[in-house]
Amino acid sequence: MIVGTVSAAVVVVRNRRRVRLFAGKVVFMRCSVRRRDRLFERKKRALAGIVAPRFSEHQSPWRSGPHTPKLRGVQMSSASEFLERLRRDGWVRSSQARLTPLSGGVSSEIYLVEDDTERFVVKRALPKLKVRDDWFADVSRNASEHACLECVGRLLPGVVPRVRFANAEAGYFGMEYLGDGFANWKQLLLHGVFEVRHARRAGLVLGEIHRRTAGDAELQRCFDTTANFHQLRTAPYLLTSGERQPALRDYFVAEARRLEATRECLVHGDFSPKNILLANERLVVLDCEVAWYGDPAFDAAFLLNHLFLKRLYHAPRGGELRELIGEFWREYLTARPAPGEGWEERVVNLLLLLLLARVDGKSPVEYLDPRRVQFVRDFVRGCFPAGDRTLRTLVDAWFARTHAFPAPAQRS
Ligand SMILES: Nc1ncnc2c1ncn2[C@@H]1O[C@H](COP(=O)(O)OP(=O)(O)O)[C@@H](O)[C@H]1O
Ligand SMILES: [Mg+2]
The missing domain is CATH 3.30.200.20 (Phosphorylase Kinase; domain 1)
Structure with a gap:
């Protein structure tokens, strides 16, 4: 191990060697692929609560205090x-x-x-x-x-x-404050902790929220927030992506219009793993500032989109996410067995557009490399104008094509 004092962030030097910044010092570390896999496994077990985590507090998805200690x-x-x-x-x-x-x-x-x-x-x-x-x-x-x-x-x-x-x-x-004992689901997924029970609980909670608030005139009046939904979702995700992908522009515009004209139940609007905290017996949903009385397909597609993108991030690993997707879907439909005519087609169509929106819209995901970003573009373009709009077909295609990805360069 060589220690220097250059200021640099985490940089991949070669496949087997990394440079990391620790308190202003650069540490060169050799790490074989086998050792990396062992570390990865240990990290996974630690995150699942089997052994104490060995990585830094900053990287850990488990809470034992606030994440950002200093104000500037x-x-x-x-x-x-x-x-x-x-x-x-x-x-x-x-x-x-x-x-x-x-x-x-x-x-x-x-x-x-x-x-x-x-x-x-x-x-x-x-x-x-x-x-x-x-x-x-x-x-x-x-x-x-x-x-x-x-x-x-x-x-x-x-x-x-x-x-x-x-x-x-x-x-x-x-x-x-949900502190000690809570983990952020996005961080768990990025660290390769794929727990089916998390996906089931998310499906159940979402289905319950939608079913219990459906057809409620009082809630419809209270969450008459389409203008807000437009500013935070339709415009930055769908309309911006349509402008940046002119070949698909009409699909984005049509979907934006359809969404904004739908009033079925209370929609969270940001039902993403980053807004879900998990403890042993509790799943807590945060951050509902986009709450809107509208189309529940948006929440389902939004969450599925994140699970699809986590598979792409881990590809060719992360095959377990297929089961999480299936269980999320199944539990949602158990909680809300009659989601209405055309439900699946609606969700899948929106999911395809949201996939593209998370690389070409105003809020692109931060964890995909350029090759993976291009993959999303090619994949989504290939699904229009026509195609089977069942979730199973889409999952099969996504997992088969991402399986061919070479393992990503080592990540810290
Ligand atoms: N009640 C809470 N207890 C503990 N942590 C929280 C709580 N609310 C938010 N957080 C943390 O703060 C982050 C940002 O909060 P969030 O409500 O999602 O804000 P934003 O709208 O800026 O995304 C969350 O991802 C979570 O890590
Ligand atoms: Mg948030």
Whole structure:
């Protein structure tokens, strides 16, 4: 092992050698493919809770404290201003209270508040999202999120964080902190932890939310948020992708119109593994600021899209994800056995467009290399104009074609 002092991020040098940055020092490490596989297996077992994790806190999906320990620059002034506001409004009492940002999101400020012995989370919507493209959205979505948490918490206690307080005028709310013992599903999937029970629970919870809120005029009035859904979903995902892929533009536009004209039940709008925390006996859904009374196919397709993309990320590994997809689908339909005529076709069509939207829209996934991004484009283009729109056919094609991928260069 050679230690230098060049500043560099994690870089792949050759297949068998990596450079990693530890506290400003560069560490060159040799790592054979067999050793890498052993480490991978150990990581997997650790994440499944069988042995204590051996990797750094920063990489671990398991929580034992906030993810981002330091505040800097703009974030610092925004956090101290927010803390003052919370003090003035009476939600924070101790002079020693502190805010620590929680990492992950692109659309809000979100902090862990430690006030004496109390710990909770506060969230405030940002007018401009933290992505490369300009993307602005109405901050009233913070009130929709709060209303959605209250609604789902009443119907399915424990499935969302408990709301502690809200200030709609100032655009923030406080909620229960889900700390130790919770893992983020996206991090688990990226680390190769593929647990069928997680997918089943996600399918069940989503199906229950949709079934229990279907045909409810009061909820339809409360979540009449199509303008918000347009700003946060239809425009940046579907319409932007249509502009960037002119050959498929008409499909994107038609789908956007169809979606925005549908009113069936309460839709989460961001039902993605990154917004799902898992503990032994509990699955908690976060981040419903896109809550909308609309088309449930959106949530199902959105989640499936993430499972498809995780397979691509791991390909040719990750064959287990096929079972997760099947079980998610099966449990959803157990909770909501009559999803309506054309359900599967609707979901699959939207799923294809969302696959492309996650590489060409305004919020591209960060974990695919250029070859994999191109694969998504070619695959989706090949599925239009016609084709079988059953989930099984799509899964078969996706898993068969991604199986041919060479193993990715070593990842940290
Ligand atoms: N109640 C909570 N308890 C613990 N961690 C949370 C809580 N709410 C959010 N987080 C963490 O903060 C991240 C960002 O929160 P989220 O509500 O998803 O914000 P954004 O809208 O910015 O994506 C989540 O992915 C999760 O890791
Ligand atoms: Mg989020």
